[in-house]
Amino acid sequence: MKNENCDKVRANRVKGKKQEVVNGYTIKYHANGKAIWSKGKIVDGKADGYWEWYRMDGTVKRSGHFDMDQPVGEWITYDREGKKYKVTNRGKNK
Numbered sequence: 070m071k072n073e074n075c076d077k078v079r080a081n082r083v084k085g086k087k088q089e090v091v092n093g094y095t096i097k098y099h100a101n102g103k104a105i106w107s108k109g110k111i112v113d114g115k116a117d118g119y120w121e122w123y124r125m126d127g128t129v130k131r132s133g134h135f136d137m138d139q140p141v142g143e144w145i146t147y148d149r150e151g152k153k154y155k156v157t158n159r160g161k162n163k
Contacts, residue, residue, distance in 0.1 A: 099125055112137070124149070136161065 086106060087098040096108045104127060109120030115138035122131045128151055133144035146155040 101125070109135070133159065 086100065087102045089096050093110060094108050095111045097106045098104060099106045104125045105123050107120060107122045109116055110118045112118075116135040117137055119134050120132065121129055124130050126149075128149055129147050131144065131146050133140055134142045140159040141161045142159060144157045144159055145153055146157075148154040
């Protein structure tokens with residue numbers, strides 16, 4: 070997971086993606102506007118806390134924690150069956 074920043078959600082910076090805030094969680098959708106692309110909290114315009122990213126079919130693709138826009142702790146990439154495929158430690162634990 071050398072380049073997670075390409076998947077990192079930043080408030081109002083991802084073109085073409087519908088987004089909404091539900092119970093404090095920012096939810097962004099794939100280009101089709103229906104399938105969830107990612108969800109997590111944004112604090113002061115920065116990703117913070119636990120985040121998940123999803124494939125078009127709804128399966129979890131990746132999960133991890135941010136500390137004010139910085140990836141921290143254990144990041145997990147999942148295969149299409151939902152099993153851990155790769156675990157990366159991003160340093161400082163959350």
